Structure formats: C-alpha cells, structure tokens
Amino acid sequence: MHPSHFTAVLLFALFASTVFGITQRDTPRRMIRYGAYCFTLFVGSAIVLSWIMFFIAR
C-alpha cells in the first residue's frame, strides 16, 4: 500500500476524528459536530502548513 501524502493525511484525519468525536463528547449530535470539526482542522492545518513550507523553501 503506497498512498500519497495527502491520502495519508485524509485517512489519518478520518480515523483520529472519529475516535476524538466519540470519546470527547456526550451526545451523538455533538460527537458528529466535534468529529467534523477535528477533521476540518486536521486537513486544513496540513494544507496551510504545506503552503507555508512551500513558500519558505522557495
């Protein structure tokens, strides 16, 4: 299995967000919202940091 870096980020964010959502909130509705929030932050921060590193490297 040889995923791209971005695919690995998506898979990592999906699994980690699922566990965070279930364990850190009490009700199903809040679990889904917190899971989606964590997923967005994981993926969003990876994209932002990647662009920062791209401009630093130039």
Place this chain on the structure above:
Amino acid sequence: MATSATKIAATKNPDQGFVYLPLIAGWLFPGAGHFLLRKWGRGALLSISIVSMFVMGIAMKGRIYTGAQDILDLLGLVGDLGNGLLFFASRIFGFGADQVMVTTAEYGSKFIVVAGLLNVIAAVDAHNLRTGRKSE
C-alpha cells in the same frame, strides 16, 4: 473529587462486576470496552477506526517497535503497546517491518503508533462510562 453524576452512577451500580474490565478489554481489543457496556454503535466505530488504522500501518510496511534503544524508540514502543492484542499478534506473526525502507513506511509507523494512542483514549472513555464519570 466525585461529581454528582459519578455519585449517582456509583449508587446505581455498586456491585456490577469488576470496574476496570471495560478499560482492560478496551485496551486488549479496540472497542471491546464499549461492547461490554452495550454501546454497540460507538464500539463498532471505534473498532473499525483503530483496527483500520493499525492494518493500514502494517500494509504501508510500517515499523513495529520491539525494543528501546533510544528515547524515540521507547516512545514508539509505548505507543505501539496501546494496540493491545494487535501489537502482540503482530510480534508473534512477524507483521510490520524491522527497518523503515520506503517513504510510506514512515507514515505506516506513525499510523501504528497513533492507533495505539487512540486505543488508549477509547479504553479510558469506556472506563469513564463504566464509572459514571461520562454521562452517556
């Protein structure tokens, strides 16, 4: 300090078995602690997430930490141990790589370590549900 919810739960279930059973079961197999508490949906999602992460780590030829030659190896070993029986099974059957040989193996090693850490969080959540520290 015990909260009112903890006290209520403790008075409701004073003698319903070994209180650390969901914690230990959850550590040994992802989601098992929630299954014991009849939280089928949560247990299934936790189990699928953590086992998938571990299996993908192995499939990416991630490294299973077997010893502690330096501090980073020690931290990796602690993370891997969080996988419970999955870790011991992978040691017995020789899954995972001894050395990181390809780029994706580095991702795989991290997937395995993080799966272990997430499993510890899930097991502690099961324990909190059992003791009443977490309400539902």
